Amino acid sequence: MGGQSEKSLSQDGVMAAEIPSSGETSWSSDAERKLVRKIDLFLLPSIWLMSLFSWMDRANLGNANIAGLTADLGLSSSQFSMAVITYYFGYIIWVPISTMILARTRPSLYLPAIMMLWGAVTCGGAGVKTYPQLLALRVLLGILESGLSPGITYMFSCWYRPDEIGKRVSTYNTSALVGGAFGGLIAGGVMENLEGAKGLRGWRWLFLIEGLVTIVVSVAAISTLPDIPATWGRLSPEEKTIAMKRLQNIGIQVNDSGKSKPKLGVGQCVVLALKDWRSYAIALGAGFISAMLIMAYFYPVLVRGLGYTDPVKAQYMTVPIWAVGLVFTMASGFVTDRLPHWRVPVLASCLLLSVIMAVITCAVYNFKARYVFLALMTGGVWAGFTQGIAYIAELFQDVPPEQRAVTMGLMSVVGSTGNVYGAYLFPAGHAPKYLVGFGMVAATGAIAAGSFLLIWILERRKQRYERR
Template sequence: MPSTKKDDVFPAPPSPIPVHRFPKKGSTCTVTTASTSRSEEGEDDSDGTITWTEAEEKKLVRKLDWCFLPTVWLMALMSWMDRSSIGNAQLAGMGLDLDLSDDQYSMVIVVFYFGYVTCGPLSNLILSRTRPRLYLPILVGCWGLLTLSMAFVTNYTNLLMLRFSVGVFESGLSPATIFLISCWYRPDEQGKRISATLSAALLGGAFGGIISGSAAAWLEGVNHIRGWKWLFGIEGVFTIVWATISYWLMVDFPGSESTAKRFGERGRQIAVGRVKKEGVLLGRLDGEGSLTDAVERLGKAKSIRVALSDWRVWTITVGVGLLGCSTVLAYFYPILIFEMGFESITQTQFMTIPIWIMAVISAVLVGYFADSFPLRRSLMMGACMGSAAVFSSLVCVIQSPHARYGLLFFMAGGVWSSIALYLSLLAVTFSDMHPEARAFALALPGAVGNLGNVYGAYLFPGSDMPEYFMGFGVIAGTLGAGAVLFFVFHLLLRKRRLLGVDE
């Protein structure tokens, strides 16, 4: 292997990194693709420079949107349905059948995150060395099979083992989706795509309510099978079927051979050139489509060290850790609503649906709006977390069940808008990293954020019903602290001009 300089392995990002816009209709873009050039295979022009028109780029993005986004959208939908349905199953009689105490139910929630937190960042390192088209369907199929198996559990121990295993396999989906979006889309295109995929996760909560309500109302006792067992069985089968179909729809990295087969050789050139123009480091791709550096791989240990040496990674990770506590509400919505005085279990299951719809609308709108201000996403995130903290505080002091139910809507809007913003903030902030280090950096905040669910699972014990002062108070405090942190982060980014763009 030829000797390399430090600047060859870690090339400095162009200054400034542009937030790309075509200056006028019909214009062309030109970019030198030396670092990813494969001229011996005919990928680029002889001088490593390619030129394309606005119409060509729009056509490529449209094709990509139609194959990539629906695939990961349904994957995310299945993921959230499978993980959050534990709350619906608990209300539908799982706790009684398995004789679960409050502490045991909390542990069932927590054990999922033991697997989720530890395996998420490592999963992205594996993804960077394999084919997304193969890797992601395998993950989805495995957790679908495990979810289906939960319909047959007969005791607490088996339920714990299955929940932990589901967390291991589900951990790879969200960071992989963000990593792929950062490789395929420009910074001013990422927010709306990320919010679109997040909307699937949120709609998974709504569909979970629909399926759970239907199971409780119409499938309870059919063939002598409890409704909560039907719930896990239906969700598991749907997930396995989609995992099989998704293999034919998923894309690999932009410069891969499969990209040339799907979008044409010209499409592969444009896919690589248009993100390279934004300062995104892609690297070379081997013949099978896995990602490598332009000169050499970093290796897993060095990738982790590079990511952890960046103060931006730590700041966002702490902020998302503070945000993560509030997402535990997803597991308690059915129980909280039921104990507010709405006594019908079926009605309670269906009453979770409007909350998730509110979360979807808020996340999608904020995601689309954020693409117009890609360098102010941290500021917008602080505002959303701050508003959610205010509404959580109000839940602590207002006793009317109907008013508290209404406040859950506004809390959901603020929390899940913040999630959409942080995911797109990651993709923009770390675009100048080596791709293997970026894979780890994109996954770490989400892993730490999900640790919030570990202690959050114990914030709503049955002894605190129906006020739950401790739970809503802690969530208000963590959201408020996170809002302050992201306001400061915005000022630091602006001062140091780390993104290289004038605001």
């Protein structure tokens, strides 16, 4: 194959023309395309389903809220908000440890294992009888789910080139949007058909059904989820070489299973991550986007405040909002893979759309108009969030894999703190206008957009300087 050619990325991140190989390993573009299709075939469906049920099991508290959970447990508005944020207490505590474990173990076993456990915890929600029990389950759920999102971002960085990441991250992130819409449909169906069945309230059935399906999916994921390129058993030796070399040839550090360098220790990774100034700017932006995403927990409540007072109809009316988010998310991915160097301006534009919609929502009180603004706000937030994940996966491909995993874990810690105060943005006493909540969404969106734009500008200057 010595006469065949390799592909490379140009300095601005777009696919360059094929160039002759000067190294020991070369391959055809057709072989690379087949490899990428194979990776897609196993990785994308696996992480999509895992993320789908992660989001549903995390956000079903919002559906259970208007299905009778707060009334049955005697919860106040502030207690419900505390139940939302205790998830993030567990998440923040465990996420750095979880990502480091992932970098040193087999993702095909570790991620399905934690999924199976959080599915069992979700089932346990059907038996909750007191407020402290609910808080304990939410903390445990946060601990178990903490490894999934940064773990998936880490896996994207291990398998894909920068010009391939955008639409794949968008595809993956639609799982949360479909999960939100599907969760609303399931909640509506459960409330219509299972309320009181076998002596159980509908919200208890909701936890039980979603938890059991999560466990089934986790078992299936064991046989389909890939490991890293150097160790995935479904790749031939030649495919493993291509998978690693195609990234190494454009400066991406690859985990070669310890053959060339010893793995970094946890302490070393933490120090290196904290020394990298990019971590702080990205963490700031991620934290404020997370605060915007907390709206998802309150969609059923926000919709009910727009005049859809029937609980079942309120559940169903959340579906179009999630659908708009899905369209925006997919569109942003296809745009940024064609213009990878402009990923951050697209991200910032989407966030600024949400800012504008939030400001208008504060000034307009017509329910139908506010519903449209809420849908567009959701589209901008989720598209911005998706491209943020893609940019993070791309930005830190130049550091050792273990450091990359810990960096993403630490950023998830900081990012998740936004959910803590975000959970108090839409208290029941502020209905139906929620001026403070939408005002904070506008402010956090503007800061997040500014943070990502700042690091993008500084990185471009650094690249221009290095090319001189």
